[in-house]
Amino acid sequence: MALSLIALDVPGGDHAPESTLKGALQAVDPSGRWKMDPARILLVGDEPTIRAWLAANGGDPGFRVLHASQAIVKMMGAVKAGHAGAAVSMGNTGAVVGAATLVLGTLPGCLRPGIAVTMNFGGSPLTLLDMGALSQPKPENLVQHGIMGAAFAKCALGIETPRVGLLNIGEEASKGTDLLKAAHPLLAAAKVQFVGNVEGNEVFRNKCDVLVTDGFTGNVLLKFCEDFAAQMLHLVVGECAKAGVAIPREVLGRVQKRIDYSEYGGALLLGVGGIVFKGHGRSDHHAVSNALHAAQRALDARINEHIVTALAEVQTSATN
């Protein structure tokens, strides 16, 4: 079943190929967290380099290898041709999103893809989109993002009826920009569990499972959140040290995990003709391993089929 392969961009990322190949090994480790089948992982990159690295690091557990000088494009081509069902990259965001959109195209019925990230900061997974694929979306794009996010949350995260919220500056439907004012009634009419506007202070207060935002605000918020969390921890550790109190490393690790969306595989490009996960350039092998597993989960849950069905339902009901 060729479609079940997950392609990995081996040279993508700041610490590649060490991080990517080590991540692939970790994903298939029989005593590890994910225990993936090595035969489902397609390593895309310079074959001699990959073979040499594997030989020097305990041998090839049974990966598939696809030689490529332009790994991202080759990987997307493999998905397009049906040789793989999903693609994972820690490479340049613009290159990955560009190649995915160009090579894979959009899913039937999808107007514009969106980038989604999932974080479990508030104690339950929250999927936020769009995080920057579209800087000036239209109301109908936001509605589709809500539908696609809900399909993802249901199929991949197991949330039976995902609550969809709209990031805004007040509770009332009349609040916010023209874009949001127009998107609000459309989301309310869509086949999703729309819970209305969600304000900045409610993002991580479990008011929704999927939070829709324009790509601009999403991008600013995500970048802010990551850096602010790191600075907060640094500040607390520093102030505690001054007071003679040492915060245990495992505490820092647990807190950091709560704000780390690589726990959910990184950023997912929703709406393109394939499963595409994009991790941070600075990803380590843990993040790569998580991304491979998240891609497998999304692929096996057939989320794109669910998305196409959900988008078609809305179009049908809009026509009726």
Next chain:
Amino acid sequence: MALSLIALDVPGGDHAPESTLKGALQAVDPSGRWKMDPARILLVGDEPTIRAWLAANGGDPGFRVLHASQAIVKMMGAVKAGHAGAAVSMGNTGAVVGAATLVLGTLPGCLRPGIAVTMNFGGSPLTLLDMGALSQPKPENLVQHGIMGAAFAKCALGIETPRVGLLNIGEEASKGTDLLKAAHPLLAAAKVQFVGNVEGNEVFRNKCDVLVTDGFTGNVLLKFCEDFAAQMLHLVVGECAKAGVAIPREVLGRVQKRIDYSEYGGALLLGVGGIVFKGHGRSDHHAVSNALHAAQRALDARINEHIVTALAEVQTSATN
């Protein structure tokens, strides 16, 4: 010198009049932080209530009192009439901004006011605006906000040449929404030290002293920041407790202060015909005391005169 009075909305806020009157007393405490002159504070509200509270709490140190059933409107009227130079309120944001705009009008040359907050999270004060006075601004509004923010940072915070940044999703001038693309060259041409775009992860990285953003993004970011910081601290304290480590209360207090913009008096309405500080509804007496002092500082620094001059300079150079 009637203009030197700072009017306080006594019934405004969740814990008023206790919080406001206690805050006024703290501001004038000769052994306290601010040592303000009681004769410069004009208490606006129900006079019998104010007199009774003061009598029951050590007596009146010499405040001025202005009786009013509608404190916010009366207070703005006092500023408009020149009986006071500044107004401080912990009341409803909409009511304060509305009354200020309506009663005081805008400063000569100012197209639209903006709400500014100052935080010292990154180790130096950062003034952010607009935080929600304008939900759909025009490019020229953003430029004026940069100019007004810089005048405030210079006069009230003592930053000789404030660096002005534009919150955006990338470094290049071509990034972001149409609004930001249009505002970028205007800010570059304005008489401010424009340092270009600042991304979400750079907000607290000391890239600028004044960060200009549209009111929508600013509102989301500020609300998110406040709640996220509280949740982070809660999470760290909880995880530390599980590991048997107690974080000292004074450490928490010091960290909280770093993200508390009431340290700088709360939100400042820039561009109206008077100094108006608006604190959180939940403000305690410390916040009220800080706001009174911030208002006095802004008033004595004559920031509105500087703003009018700065706005006129831009208009002149635009005409030439």
